[in-house]
């Protein structure tokens with residue numbers, strides 16, 4: 001009797017805290033056991049709901065992170081890491097479709113490392129997903145004929161379950177495949193399928209942007225290389241000068257610990273440092289003999305011209321220093337250089353580096369009126385200029401780089 005009263009009061013209590021829609025459920029509750037089951041289910045539902053909300057918030061957070069990354073490799077690593085966590089998977093793989101070679105190029109993230117493998121586009125589950133554009137959820141891969149056991153053999157991994165989703169661009173073409181393996185606690189379910197589809201759409205938009213960004217970067221680089229070649233072609237005796245100065249500048253900069261965007265900016269400034277020579281008259285530029293004072297001043301104008309040409313290019317923030325760096329490659333630490341007579345740290349670091357590379361390449365190149373200076377003598381010349389003409393820190397880095405990388409090349413050449 002006491003139990004029946006207890007059940008009744010429980011039901012009343014629950015009834016008062018439930019909305020109308022759920023009250024009809026209560027008519028099914030008659031015993032203490034019914035109530036226990038009902039409460040347990042309700043609790044489980046709450047936990048599941050919480051889990052769903054947590055995963056969706058995580059997904060939104062991932063979406064923000066992906067949209068902020070434009071570098072392709074970094075983006076791939078981010079997607080690999082985040083998809084593995086979000087899907088509770090042991091391993092995640094991104095396959096990118098290489099349309100030209102009909103290959104899938106993959107990046108695999110494990111807890112320890114990133115591996116890269118290339119497979120034919122029609123092979124395995126990833127291939128099937130890339131070909132059909134369908135999501136594929138396989139609870140037992142070894143009993144599925146589409147599964148290519150060789151990939152496991154190749155990577156030394158045992159696949160227990162897998163979920164594979166296509167990555168599509170704006171035109172709905174499959175640009176890649178995202179695959180997660182070995183979910184902790186069993187095969188992937190419908191909830192996981194919904195989640196990976198959403199993650200896949202975020203990843204696709206970001207990947208497409210990163211690929212476009214990379215293509216633009218490559219185009220910019222090739223364009224600057226062509227410009228450099230065009231400048232050098234004005235004077236047959238300086239063929240390849242801009243490219244060599246760029247290589248040496250990058251070598252010195254790396255030696256000094258410069259990297260990333262700063263290194264990229266220096267590289268472009270190196271390629272473009274003499275672009276102002278476009279405005280120098282050919283007969284003056286190619287004159288084999290001694291220059292008159294007027295001609296010398298005309299040639300020196302190229303530094304200012306370099307600035308005037310480059311300042312018109314709307315460089316992005318990380319490259320905005322290019323016009324200044326390129327234009328000041330003839331400045332000297334003493335302040336006796338041109339075009340502005342800047343001293344020491346008034347001269348941008350990039351210009352101080354290019355200036356050393358420029359002089360070294362000029363003296364070691366053959367001219368119609370003189371032979372190239374031997375390697376050791378040229379390094380001595382640079383070293384003697386430290387302090388007055390060149391930045392001693394740059395000279396130090398140059399010497400280390402030159403003896404390691406340039407000596408062998410020049411002696412061989």
Ligand SMILES: [Fe+2]
Pocket residue numbers: 273274302329330358
């Ligand atoms: Fe120059």
